[in-house]
Amino acid sequence: MNIIIVGMGKLGMTLTSQLSGENHDVVVVDINGSVVTNTVDSYDVMGICGNGSTVEILREAGAKKAKLLIACTGSDELNILCCTFAKNLGTEYTIARVRNPDYATQTQFLREKIGINMIVNPEYETANEISRIIRFPSVASLDSFARGKVEMARIVLHSDNPLCDMQISEIRKKFKANVIICAVQRGNSVYIPGGKFELKREDSINITGTRTEISTFLKQTGVYKHRIKNVMIIGGGKIGFYLSELLSDTSRNIKLIDSDPARCHDLTNALTDVSIICGDGTDQAILDEQGLDNQDALVALTGIDEENIVVSLYAESKNVKKVIAKVNRHSYSILNNIGLETLVSPQNVAGSLVTRYVRALENSSGSANIQTLYKLVGGKIEAAEFIVPQNWAHNDETIKEMNLKSNLIVACIIRNGKVIYPNGDDCINSGDNVVIVTAGNSIKELHDIFKLG
């Protein structure tokens, strides 16, 4: 697919890396020459240096025949302009990053009248992701499949967890919960565990199941955490604002700390049911004063990664149940090892959203039939949901008989609305939804799960 990406900021880079990795023909446009050179050096893409919201540069980038244009420059207005131009030049689909809350209410207009197919607001999506984690606090992250029928949760095994030093096959016998452990992350490596795989302390595991079953499993293993009532948010930027809004509709106590008096004033006007504190939220004295000990959750959302990490580590030491930190430089692999359970980064959240959209476009044009796709652990694990096509040649063949790739697991099958947790004797039939989890392979259609030849 021919894709043009305008604006090589953090999001642009993330998208370039993902989309060129999926073998699309990508053209990147940025006004800064050295940024373009950098991108072309690292990824197999073509670079054009110039203002991406001029017709001339868009023509040069091939907007006439491109299938998709993604505008993610720093300016909302430029992005909208760029998409409008591209659309008129002949680009089939356009995606714009628009993050000013003032425009957030106009997405429908932008979609219907201006013809921008998708509006991405990384800050809002990040806030949404954080709010989902806070609503289900036992897990480090949560993704859903089959319109919420099945969820995939990630939990970290602390030393007191009974699962430590247990083999996967024993776990099923002992707990009888209907969940499947489909991926294990240990240090910087990712494993798709077999029955003999033994879990260790500090492993982070991904489990799939319905939400109630996951809850049961978590209660049995003692990981379950109670509902979060008191939330402290550090940093009243866009994410902080959206998050307060998303959480404030339920009966929670939300405390938002920001150091800029003017910003605090604006926030009080815009938000209700949120207590707003003006002060330096990265100052230990202020955190203590504002009762960090009594908080159920702390969300660190300042603009500086280091401060977010330090504040989160402090909160963990104070036994705050749920600590979430925002980091922009998600690519540093050491971040997985410093003991923070939940890290979110806006460009990854937005990046996977766009990648999902691109895959959906491919579905509509080709034979692929991906429903949803999640990239976890910095893209090392992929969880994809497929609808099994009508011409599927492997009906009534059990999973044991299939010649599947290694590092791949059939996490669950949804047949007629019922969730099946497959073992070797189950089969995959036409019309089923299946969730496949892989490490290291990229699965674009269901046939990719088989070994070649």
Next chain:
Amino acid sequence: MSRRATVSRNFTTSSNWGEILNYRKIFNNLGIILLVEAALMVLPVIVAIAYREKTILYFLITMGFLAATGALFTHMKPQKESIYAREGYITVALAWLLMSLFGALPFFLSGSIPNYMDAFFETVSGFTTTGSTILSDIESLPRSILFWRAFTHFIGGMGILVFVIAIIPKAEGQAIHIMRAEVPGPTVGKLVSKIKASARILYAIYIGMTAVLVMLLYFGPSHMPMFESITNAFATAGTGGFCVLNNSIEGYHSHYAEIVIGIFMMLFGVNFNLYYLILKKRAGQALKDEELRWYLSTVAVATLIIGLDLMFTKFSPADAFRLSFFQVSSIISTTGFSSTDFDIWPTLSKVILILLMFIGGCSGSTGGGMKVSRIAVVFKSSARSIRKAVNPRSVETIKLNGRPVDEETVNGIIGYFAMFVLLTAFSVFIVSFEGKGLDTSSTAVFACINNVGPGLAGVGPSGNFSHFSLLSKAVLSFDMLAGRLELIPVFMFFTRYMIPRKTS
């Protein structure tokens, strides 16, 4: 004091650590290249079979060596895939060196060139598309050896690594570093998003144009035999200049062949990206290219002056301009074919030819020399310096194709120009120890470093390079590689990246 010392040592060790090259990946790539060279030798083997020549054995032995070494290298699995600019440069430099070392074997083993150093010189001259030869009687060699000699031009013209990028199943984005190190010119752009597709387009254009030339020579009124049409087309396409006749193109006594080859030499000196634009029906944009205009006007002006100069000596106007155009096209594209002995031409004409050697073809072509766009930038930059001396407050940027060239690129080009001049001067100095004439010593270096082929006097169209000493041949071989790979990759070997240092 002691504390400071520790800190600084920590700093140096950590920076060294960061600069360690990805040797495994380099050798893995080199292995692939050697295997490809072994595969390419199938063609001369076919020629040997067709003409029932005994040389087939020597090609098979060389292929065996190549395959064994290649297999050994590819056996080395890289621990990490990432390569950077420095790995790209070193891969390219080592690849060309190894290819030449192995490529010389058929010449040496078959006894066509009894001395290995001579065979190496001839092969380097072939791969770098120089066309300088140490042979005096070419026509007596077996056909398969002559074919391999011309085929090295064709392989070296577009570059073997570009070829490898075009055929290997998955080229990473970082392969751009390799392409950049091998494709001539100050800036290398891709034609399309995928580097593999770009490399394929380049090769498709290259092979397509060569095929057209073969047809024109074979079916045209020159009645060139098929074998010679192909070898001459290879030498023209790579802008090399090895001919199967002792008297080069003059030996055919065909005006038709001279004109066709003259035009094609010029065409192969043009940036291939422009042909892609023409294929995409954007010919207007291609013809507006500033480098192309400089190139064509240089050809026109040089042809005119030399033509007039020849007319005033003894040639008829038609002959004067035919010979002038052929030689100008041959020298500026750095092919090095000759349609007459230009060593007996008047001094003015010879000086113009020497100047053309240094200008060379356009960037992104198969030609050598310093490249038209670099010369254009050097000119513009000099003019700017003069204007700046007159009016120190003036601010201006250098533009090429109506777009500003950023200062870093301008500085790089001026640095390249300086390095080129220094290397030329140094090489002339070494070669002059031989005690040969000034014109022989200097033009031998000019012809090699610019990948032209013949020079003047002792190395002119009627002479050859066999009379030089071992040292001079080594220096000239180095110059040819340095000129073809545009200095930086071969100079990398003299930097501290390549010298393992003991850190205490």
